[in-house]
Amino acid sequence: MKRSPRPDAATLRTCVRRIDFVLRKTYGDPKLAPARSLLGQLIETILSQNTTDTNSSRAFRELRRRFPRWDDVAAARPSAVAQAIWSAGLANTKAPRIQAILRRIQTERGRLSLAHLRKMSNSAAMDWLLSLPGVGPKTAACVLLFGMGRDVFPVDTHIHRLCRRLGMVSHFTSAEKTQEQMAGAIPKGRALAFHINLIRHGRLICRAQRPRCAVCILAAMCPSARDDGSRD
Numbered sequence: 001m002k003r004s005p006r007p008d009a010a011t012l013r014t015c016v017r018r019i020d021f022v023l024r025k026t027y028g029d030p031k032l033a034p035a036r037s038l039l040g041q042l043i044e045t046i047l048s049q050n051t052t053d054t055n056s057s058r059a060f061r062e063l064r065r066r067f068p069r070w071d072d073v074a075a076a077r078p079s080a081v082a083q084a085i086w087s088a089g090l091a092n093t094k095a096p097r098i099q100a101i102l103r104r105i106q107t108e109r110g111r112l113s114l115a116h117l118r119k120m121s122n123s124a125a126m127d128w129l130l131s132l133p134g135v136g137p138k139t140a141a142c143v144l145l146f147g148m149g150r151d152v153f154p155v156d157t158h159i160h161r162l163c164r165r166l167g168m169v170s171h172f173t174s175a176e177k178t179q180e181q182m183a184g185a186i187p188k189g190r191a192l193a194f195h196i197n198l199i200r201h202g203r204l205i206c207r208a209q210r211p212r213c214a215v216c217i218l219a220a221m222c223p224s225a226r227d228d229g230s231r232d
């Protein structure tokens with residue numbers, strides 16, 4: 001497999017614009033879905049770590065059904081919370097993490113709400129979220145993007161894979177570094193659509209195993225493309 005060096009900033013911006021253009025022509029221009037509360041967005045994003053959207057949505061619904069108020073989640077036995085979110089996987093890790101976050105917010109803010117984030121700049125809101133246990137850059141960026149409509153670009157596992165294969169970052173760049181490097185390259189107002197379209201393309205075509213290069217709309221600009229549709 002070809003290993004791409006890191007492109008300079010101008011080359012990366014051009015590359016992003018071209019890829020965004022092609023993806024938009026194919027998948028359209030997705031809009032922001034109606035947001036949950038910011039706290040709901042944070043908890044659902046934590047549930048989505050290392051699992052599918054279907055599993056995490058099911059876990060979120062079950063958590064809300066069994067514990068209609070966030071105070072109830074914070075006060076519950078950890079095993080009861082773990083049981084409610086079982087379908088999201090890693091329930092014995094995620095349950096205490098969610099409870100620790102809720103208690104920290106309650107202690108620090110005096111109530112279970114993240115409304116104060118709406119008054120913060122992107123970087124201040126990111127820093128605040130990153131100080132919570134188990135919250136990394138992707139989770140924090142998802143809260144800003146999907147919860148507040150901020151123009152930030154979370155890098156999940158699909159986007160990380162596509163950024164490396166498409167040569168937008170070098171092959172050995174971590175997901176966290178990829179998020180940092182991509183932040184300055186996304187055209188204003190395009191973070192949401194580019195994020196969603198890259199994930200769509202990653203699920204449908206540029207899959208982790210056996211990517212379908214032979215039918216890929218990005219093949220002409222992809223340094224990892226293979227004529228026979230396979231990659232190593």
Ligand code: SF4
Binds near residue numbers: 211213216218
């Ligand atoms: S050409 Fe292949 S490796 Fe490149 S983006 Fe398309 S599917 Fe992925």
